[in-house]
Amino acid sequence: MMILSIDTAGRSDAIGLIDGRRVLADFVGDVTHNSLQGIIMNIDAVLSNAGLTLADVDGLGVGIGPGSWTGVRVGITVGKMMAYATGKPLCGVSSLDALASQAGDASTLICSVVDAGRGNIYAGFYRRRGGVTVKQGQYTAGPVEGLVARIREPVLFVGDAAQVHRQTISALLGDLARFMKAGEERQGSATALLALSRLERGESDDALSLVPLYLKEPLVQALAARKR
Amino acid sequence: MLVLGIETSCDETAAALVADGHILSNVVASQMDLHASFGGVVPEVAARKHVEVIGYVINEALGSAGKALEDVEAIAVTSRYGLIGCLVVGVAAAKALAYTLKRPLVGIHHIEGHIFANILSNPHIPMPHVCLTVSGGHTMLVYVKDLCQYEVLGNTLDDAAGEAFDKVAKFLGLGFPGGPVIDRLAAQGDRTAYNFPRPLRRSGTVDFSFSGLKTAVVNRFKGSDISTLPVSDIAASFQEAVVEHLVSKTVQAASRADVSAIGVTGGVAMNSRLREVFAERCRQEGHQLFFTRTDLCGDNAAMVAAAGAARLAHGESADLYLSAVPNAPLESAA
Numbered sequence: 001m002m003i004l005s006i007d008t009a010g011r012s013d014a015i016g017l018i019d020g021r022r023v024l025a026d027f028v029g030d031v032t033h034n035s036l037q038g039i040i041m042n043i044d045a046v047l048s049n050a051g052l053t054l055a056d057v058d059g060l061g062v063g064i065g066p067g068s069w070t071g072v073r074v075g076i077t078v079g080k081m082m083a084y085a086t087g088k089p090l091c092g093v094s095s096l097d098a099l100a101s102q103a104g105d106a107s108t109l110i111c112s113v114v115d116a117g118r119g120n121i122y123a124g125f126y127r128r129r130g131g132v133t134v135k136q137g138q139y140t141a142g143p144v145e146g147l148v149a150r151i152r153e154p155v156l157f158v159g160d161a162a163q164v165h166r167q168t169i170s171a172l173l174g175d176l177a178r179f180m181k182a183g184e185e186r187q188g189s190a191t192a193l194l195a196l197s198r199l200e201r202g203e204s205d206d207a208l209s210l211v212p213l214y215l216k217e218p219l220v221q222a223l224a225a226r227k228r
Numbered sequence: 229m230l231v232l233g234i235e236t237s238c239d240e241t242a243a244a245l246v247a248d249g250h251i252l253s254n255v256v257a258s259q260m261d262l263h264a265s266f267g268g269v270v271p272e273v274a275a276r277k278h279v280e281v282i283g284y285v286i287n288e289a290l291g292s293a294g295k296a297l298e299d300v301e302a303i304a305v306t307s308r309y310g311l312i313g314c315l316v317v318g319v320a321a322a323k324a325l326a327y328t329l330k331r332p333l334v335g336i337h338h339i340e341g342h343i344f345a346n347i348l349s350n351p352h353i354p355m356p357h358v359c360l361t362v363s364g365g366h367t368m369l370v371y372v373k374d375l376c377q378y379e380v381l382g383n384t385l386d387d388a389a390g391e392a393f394d395k396v397a398k399f400l401g402l403g404f405p406g407g408p409v410i411d412r413l414a415a416q417g418d419r420t421a422y423n424f425p426r427p428l429r430r431s432g433t434v435d436f437s438f439s440g441l442k443t444a445v446v447n448r449f450k451g452s453d454i455s456t457l458p459v460s461d462i463a464a465s466f467q468e469a470v471v472e473h474l475v476s477k478t479v480q481a482a483s484r485a486d487v488s489a490i491g492v493t494g495g496v497a498m499n500s501r502l503r504e505v506f507a508e509r510c511r512q513e514g515h516q517l518f519f520t521r522t523d524l525c526g527d528n529a530a531m532v533a534a535a536g537a538a539r540l541a542h543g544e545s546a547d548l549y550l551s552a553v554p555n556a557p558l559e560s561a562a
Contacts, residue, residue, distance in 0.1 A: 036316050037551040040323045044548070054328060069272065070313050073279045074320045080283050081324035085297055208283035211276075218272035224265065 001199065004057045005192035006043065008035040008075030009067025009095040010114060011160050015046045016188025018196065023189040024050045035074040057088060061195025064092040066122035066139065066215040067114045076212050083207035091195035092205045094213060096124035098190040099159045101133050103180065108154040115161035116141055122215050123147050141215040148172045156180065229540065232289070232300045232325070233533025236278045236318030237310025237338045238365055239269045240526065243289035246533035249351060252293035254530040257281045264404045268394060275313035282321050289529070300331060304536020307335030308556035310365070315552035323548055334536040335546045339368060339558050340378070344538065345524040345531035346493040353518045357489035358482040362474060362496040364390030364405065367436045369481045370558065372491070375538045378558050381481045382434035389470055390496045392438035396445050396466055401454050410463045411499050417464030422448065424469040434481040441469055471502050475509050482515055493520040
């Protein structure tokens with residue numbers, strides 16, 4: 001089964017292409033480019049480098065965030081419209097889950113992190129159980145310090161935001177914190193592989209109704225809720 | 229040529245099918261109620277709603293026209309002028325569809341869309357003409373030389389006219405949006421009750437300004453108990469000042485450009501007093517007047533599809549690197 005994936009929630013856009021469990025392409029976009037401008041031609045390049053067209057793809061995986069609000073809307077809208085126009089199945093994949101799945105056979109707690117701006121992060125905790133990465137509890141959003149304060153055991157951080165906040169995390173956790181080396185991340189294929197797993201379980205999302213996972217309300221709504 | 233239009237530049241998610249000047253469908257999912265509690269459009273709230281409903285809106289535009297996606301021959305999208313986070317959703321959708329269906333793509337300036345709402349409403353409007361585009365997001369006088377050929381004659385120096393309606397309505401506790409409610413109340417009020425300033429009367433330009441007028445209303449009644457104020461009279465007097473400002477600058481622009489035809493388009497073009505005063509003045513001055521039909525005054529995608537068809541007929545199209553530009557000038561290419 002051929003799966004094309006898109007995740008534009010992070011700092012760099014990720015596009016993945018897999019044939020079953022075999023990774024055909026893992027494209028990482030230039031961080032200085034906006035997602036909207038290059039997304040289609042980058043997808044086209046990934047497909048044509050593999051000698052394929054969109055018609056050869058059996059399913060689409062799309063990162064639903066959390067992450068950059070405008071960024072994630074680009075990828076999810078492109079994924080939705082491609083699925084709508086081709087009739088191919090679409091699977092939304094949490095960007096935090098896709099990051100965590102790249103930690104391999106880590107024996108410790110895994111924490112995937114995406115930058116949320118102004119010293120904040122989105123994070124998820126995971127453990128490896130029976131060869132699969134299993135989410136522990138709910139995703140969180142908030143200041144780096146608050147998240148790190150909850151950790152009392154060795155933890156492997158995954159995601160470029162972990163690198164951005166590495167100093168803060170190390171200062172608070174010392175030896176307990178380990179970091180996946182930068183450049184190890186394969187967000188595109190990880191998203192595609194999780195989408196494939198969902199499709200194999202008979203799951204998929206509706207191309208018209210799929211929405212991003214924001215984890216945070218826009219400021220005005222948060223203020224209005226507080227007033228109530 | 230069957231063109232699918234997509235418009236998400238502000239708070240309406242819209243898709244439409246237009247074939248050779250005929251509107252086959254025109255679907256607008258308004259977010260008005262969503263933003264009413266905030267007293268104005270909140271960009272992030274609007275962008276979230278766009279991504280939530282865009283697929284349904286496009287699907288409905290096809291369904292109500294009895295067309296399949298494969299029947300679409302080209303895709304036009306508002307890519308310039310508007311809220312960046314909102315434009316992005318429409319452009320991403322349009323690009324994905326153009327790529328998947330292998331159809332030409334064209335990016336449209338939002339103001340050009342409104343000019344085409346006027347042309348769709350009045351296919352025989354003479355060229356050249358002067359077009360006033362007036363809404364909550366813009367107030368512009370455009371010399372329309374010919375299809376897709378523009379020169380901006382005047383622009384607002386601060387707020388858009390519709391924004392002034394919103395702000396005055398908010399001050400008077402009338403809710404959002406302000407245009408329709410002020411129009412309704414003004415019909416029962418005395419428009420000579422208060423003499424609010426007519427902006428830029430001696431400026432020598434055909435630009436607009438509404439910020440001072442709005443402030444004049446607020447300053448006149450600041451500290452008063454709103455419930456005791458003659459709100460209908462205030463609404464009528466304020467509206468009269470806005471309308472006179474819009475009409476006099478537009479007529480002045482038409483005379484200077486030496487054209488006899490005037491087009492009026494955009495959300496504020498629905499205002500009943502504006503229609504009345506324009507009709508009166510154009511009759512006096514011997515101008516031909518062309519208002520956009522009311523169902524095309526607000527943001528919609530039929531106007532975007534129509535503009536797209538015209539651009540494509542001129543041999544213009546966009547490549548798949550098309551991006552969203554929030555404040556592009558009107559004259560730029562597709």
